[in-house]
Amino acid sequence: MLRSKRFEVRARRPVNLDTFVCEDPALGLVAMNSPNDPAPSITVVKGRVVEMDGIEETDFDTVDRYIAAHAIDRSIAEEAMAIPSLDLARKLVDIVTPRDALVRLLSGCTPAKLCQIMSHMNVVEMMMALQKMRARRTPGNQAHVTNWRENPVLMAADAAEAALRGFDELETTCRVARMAPFNALALLVGSQTGRGGVLTQCAVEEALNLRLGLKGLTTYAETLSVYGTDEALRDGDDTPWSKGFLASAYASRGIKIRFTSGTGSETLMGYENGKSMLYLEARCLLLAKGAGAQGIQNGAISCVALTGALPEGVRAILAENLIAAALGLEVASGNDAMSSHSDMRKTAKLMLQFLPGTDFVTSGYSSMPRRDNMFGGGNFDAEDLDDWMVIQRDMRVNAGILPITEEQAVAIRLRAGQAMQAVFRALGFPEIRDDEIEAAAMAYHSDDMPERDLVADIAAAQSFLDGPLTALDVAKALDEAGFEDIARNVLAMQRVRVVGDYLQPAAVLDADFAARSAFTDRNDYLGPGTGYRVEGEVWDRLRAIPQEKSAIQMVPITSGSPGVVLKACGRAGIGADGEVVIGIGPAFAEGLDHTLCGLSHGEVLAALSEGIRSMGLAPRIVRIRDSADCGMIGWEATQLSGSGIGIGIQSKGTTVIQRKGLAPLDNLELFSQAPLLSREAYVQIGANAASHAIGKPPMPVPVRVDNMSRLRLIVHAMLMHKREIAAVTSDAPAEEMEMQLVV
Amino acid sequence: MSSEHLHDPDDPRRSQSKIAAEDITLDALRTDAISPEDVTIRRSTLEAQANRAAKEGYHQLARNFRRAAELTNIPGPKLLEMYDMLRPKRSRYDELLALSQEVIARYDAPETGAYIREAAEAYQRKGLLRE
Numbered sequence: 001m002l003r004s005k006r007f008e009v010r011a012r013r014p015v016n017l018d019t020f021v022c023e024d025p026a027l028g029l030v031a032m033n034s035p036n037d038p039a040p041s042i043t044v045v046k047g048r049v050v051e052m053d054g055i056e057e058t059d060f061d062t063v064d065r066y067i068a069a070h071a072i073d074r075s076i077a078e079e080a081m082a083i084p085s086l087d088l089a090r091k092l093v094d095i096v097t098p099r100d101a102l103v104r105l106l107s108g109c110t111p112a113k114l115c116q117i118m119s120h121m122n123v124v125e126m127m128m129a130l131q132k133m134r135a136r137r138t139p140g141n142q143a144h145v146t147n148w149r150e151n152p153v154l155m156a157a158d159a160a161e162a163a164l165r166g167f168d169e170l171e172t173t174c175r176v177a178r179m180a181p182f183n184a185l186a187l188l189v190g191s192q193t194g195r196g197g198v199l200t201q202c203a204v205e206e207a208l209n210l211r212l213g214l215k216g217l218t219t220y221a222e223t224l225s226v227y228g229t230d231e232a233l234r235d236g237d238d239t240p241w242s243k244g245f246l247a248s249a250y251a252s253r254g255i256k257i258r259f260t261s262g263t264g265s266e267t268l269m270g271y272e273n274g275k276s277m278l279y280l281e282a283r284c285l286l287l288a289k290g291a292g293a294q295g296i297q298n299g300a301i302s303c304v305a306l307t308g309a310l311p312e313g314v315r316a317i318l319a320e321n322l323i324a325a326a327l328g329l330e331v332a333s334g335n336d337a338m339s340s341h342s343d344m345r346k347t348a349k350l351m352l353q354f355l356p357g358t359d360f361v362t363s364g365y366s367s368m369p370r371r372d373n374m375f376g377g378g379n380f381d382a383e384d385l386d387d388w389m390v391i392q393r394d395m396r397v398n399a400g401i402l403p404i405t406e407e408q409a410v411a412i413r414l415r416a417g418q419a420m421q422a423v424f425r426a427l428g429f430p431e432i433r434d435d436e437i438e439a440a441a442m443a444y445h446s447d448d449m450p451e452r453d454l455v456a457d458i459a460a461a462q463s464f465l466d467g468p469l470t471a472l473d474v475a476k477a478l479d480e481a482g483f484e485d486i487a488r489n490v491l492a493m494q495r496v497r498v499v500g501d502y503l504q505p506a507a508v509l510d511a512d513f514a515a516r517s518a519f520t521d522r523n524d525y526l527g528p529g530t531g532y533r534v535e536g537e538v539w540d541r542l543r544a545i546p547q548e549k550s551a552i553q554m555v556p557i558t559s560g561s562p563g564v565v566l567k568a569c570g571r572a573g574i575g576a577d578g579e580v581v582i583g584i585g586p587a588f589a590e591g592l593d594h595t596l597c598g599l600s601h602g603e604v605l606a607a608l609s610e611g612i613r614s615m616g617l618a619p620r621i622v623r624i625r626d627s628a629d630c631g632m633i634g635w636e637a638t639q640l641s642g643s644g645i646g647i648g649i650q651s652k653g654t655t656v657i658q659r660k661g662l663a664p665l666d667n668l669e670l671f672s673q674a675p676l677l678s679r680e681a682y683v684q685i686g687a688n689a690a691s692h693a694i695g696k697p698p699m700p701v702p703v704r705v706d707n708m709s710r711l712r713l714i715v716h717a718m719l720m721h722k723r724e725i726a727a728v729t730s731d732a733p734a735e736e737m738e739m740q741l742v743v
Numbered sequence: 744m745s746s747e748h749l750h751d752p753d754d755p756r757r758s759q760s761k762i763a764a765e766d767i768t769l770d771a772l773r774t775d776a777i778s779p780e781d782v783t784i785r786r787s788t789l790e791a792q793a794n795r796a797a798k799e800g801y802h803q804l805a806r807n808f809r810r811a812a813e814l815t816n817i818p819g820p821k822l823l824e825m826y827d828m829l830r831p832k833r834s835r836y837d838e839l840l841a842l843s844q845e846v847i848a849r850y851d852a853p854e855t856g857a858y859i860r861e862a863a864e865a866y867q868r869k870g871l872l873r874e
Contacts, residue, residue, distance in 0.1 A: 062869050069861070070803060104800065207823050214819060216782060230869065234831050239871055241862035242829035244807070248855070249822045251811030254784035292807020328801060470779045476772055488769050494782035495767040498760055500792050503808070505801065519799055 015342035028272030031316035036274035040113035053112040066240035070290030080108030089120035092129035095527030111282035118319040131356035133325035135506035135518040139357030141400025143167040144364035146374035147446040156190035157440040160416035163194025166402035168508035173203040182461040184217035192489035193416040197509035216471025220256035228280030231271035244291035254497030258295035259288035264303030299334020330506035332363035413441040426477030562593030563602025572622040575642035583637030586727035595653025611686020625732035628724040634658035643693035652720040675709035813852035839863035
């Protein structure tokens with residue numbers, strides 16, 4: 001088949017590496033509203049749910065049974081279920097009904113009812129609702145910190161930088177399970193070097209996870225996965241009761257937990273029973289709530305590419321975040337696993353959580369380059385940090401990551417490495433050398449790290465786990481080595497486990513180790529002027545990205561080398577035939593000295609003169625003092641020119657060829673894209689001006705094609721033009737200039 | 744449960760923090776006045792957190808914290824054993840009932856005991872017991 005060249009080009013675009021599949025409910029390929037989803041209903045008899053979503057109690061599967069017994073508030077179920085779903089959808093979006101009232105009502109809803117409410121909302125309405133229903137007033141973020149070589153020095157350095165960047169939680173995992181104690185230790189020491197109060201976790205199997213917590217190395221866990229069907233749950237070797245028990249077991253050790261679920265997981269496991277992904281996720285969320293989890297990590301998570309392959313899959317992902325928030329759960333809203341080959345598509349999806357804000361906008365921003373990400377590659381990683389910062393600044397949105405300078409990053413990474421060196425030395429672990437610390441501070445990824453003896457590290461990590469040493473010994477080692485502040489932070493992380501305030505919904509710790517949770521930092525959003533606003537110190541930090549420059553840094557008052565000396569010789573008069581007058585702007589070679597394309601004003605005048613002379617005419621330079629406008633400068637030049645031909649040039653390089661008798665904005669040739677004008681172009685402009693004077697046809701002026709020049713230089717252009725305007729003296733006559741080029 | 748029981752060598756329960764949270768300071772650490780069990784959460788603290796959650800209308804979270812408060816008594820290895828017994832097809836009905844009774848009698852954990860009993864009933868109906 002003969003192919004359209006445009007279709008051919010589009011076929012190679014990254015988005016077309018993504019997979020898109022047709023809806024097929026029989027295979028579980030339906031994001032929302034499967035024909036097999038039940039209609040919402042509930043029957044409560046004497047405080048007992050005897051029927052739910054069309055299923056009689058005797059036919060309940062274990063998920064139904066658990067939800068009916070633990071999750072749904074029977075005292076308000078009949079009231080809530082009687083309210084039309086459309087009305088509940090409107091209440092979620094309005095700026096009248098407060099969050100608490102909605103959490104109460106939705107606590108009486110069944111899974112099918114929750115889905116029906118979502119089906120009435122478009123994505124913008126869901127974002128409005130999410131902004132209101134988020135548990136914690138201040139949005140936050142979580143980072144992933146891993147590296148392929150499991151280098152503890154690099155891990156500590158990455159953790160320190162992530163903590164300094166403002167992440168509230170850091171998560172690591174292991175490639176080699178037996179490294180877990182060192183990974184958890186590196187994350188603890190690094191995080192508390194960067195910013196006291198950052199929570200950390202090491203995602204490993206539950207028994208090991210609990211042991212790390214008991215040693216005081218970690219403070220939270222989100223490994224508790226749940227699924228929306230009995231078969232999928234059993235495939236995960238759990239029941240609702242076993243997961244609920246685990247939640248209590250963690251809490252009994254003062255460890256914060258959240259559950260994990262997400263659309264697509266049941267379909268991927270093959271046990272979705274033809275139901276929609278969102279309906280099964282609603283069941284998961286009620287299960288998590290019923291188990292007493294304070295929060296959830298959801299948003300398709302590792303199945304994002306499956307849900308995303310379906311029509312309205314990305315809408316369903318937002319809906320699952322919203323249902324979780326509306327049930328009162330803390331939400332770590334995904335955006336962690338690779339969701340698309342296309343940056344445009346990834347970013348568009350991200351905005352659904354980034355703009356309204358969630359408790360954790362990502363449930364793991366990859367703080368290192370992709371190849372070091374042991375969670376299977378991050379959706380957004382170290383390379384994307386500056387884009388994230390700029391988008392926050394563009395929209396005055398806090399999506400949980402703060403800009404820092406290179407100096408700050410390197411300094412904190414060094415310090416984390418030094419702290420790890422002290423801990424390893426004091427606790428008798430394999431030595432950390434100075435060159436490792438320096439490499440970790442400057443590294444791109446783990447290939448930049450000197451080789452360590454992995455066997456010795458693993459052996460030491462294992463004896464650390466099996467032996468009596470705990471985080472208290474880590475704190476003591478840090479203190480004795482002179483890292484008193486880090487020691488204090490590590491110790492404070494032990495104290496927070498005793499106090500337990502951070503077990504409450506959506507809690508993170510501030511730099512004073514106080515819990516900011518749904519109870520202490522309440523989301524009171526009710527429209528403009530309420531809720532979280534990016535103000536004060538946070539806005540000052542978010543807007544001050546390191547790339548930002550002041551006007552004076554961008555366009556210095558003078559560089560001191562215009563390449564030409566122009567001597568004013570009094571009022572300019574009308575010249576004789578055989579000349580072309582070059583009218584220059586008021587700040588030309590006086591205050592400003594280079595055009596936008598980087599030519600010195602001397603080079604420009606030399607080039608124009610060369611062109612004029614090449615056609616046998618003579619250049620004459622006059623400074624126009626009463627206008628900064630290119631058209632006016634050119635027009636005034638023609639009034640003085642003996643040939644009637646004038647060239648007008650602004651200091652930034654914008655140039656016009658003009659003939660006497662034409663209106664100021666009418667002209668012979670205009671070169672409005674100053675950044676594209678090279679020396680050769682100015683020579684040709686001079687030659688063309690002279691050609692117009694002697695009636696010869698002008699030649700095309702060679703102009704570079706650079707569509708990005710306006711984008712790159714518009715601020716510079718504006719600043720230079722301001723400077724030119726400031727140099728204007730109204731009513732001042734044009735001045736004759738004598739040119740002396742300076743080489 | 745009063746704290747003197749915690750020092751009985753025959754008592755299988757896990758010991759919990761004996762010092763106040765505000766006494767967990769660097770100075771105390773320097774004089775070796777803090778032991779690992781001083782940085783574990785107490786039963787009474789979790790009960791207080793449960794009350795806090797309930798007051799805010801977070802009833803399921805409160806019930807989780809009440810079970811967690813009870814589990815502070817139970818040593819780690821026993822917790823993991825209990826978790827394993829609650830996984831699919833690991834236990835017979837009578838084993839779960841025995842566990843339920845054990846945690847109530849031995850660890851003063853009535854909410855947890857009831858939770859395990861409820862699981863046993865559900866597992867019996869849904870074929871999640873060990874044959």
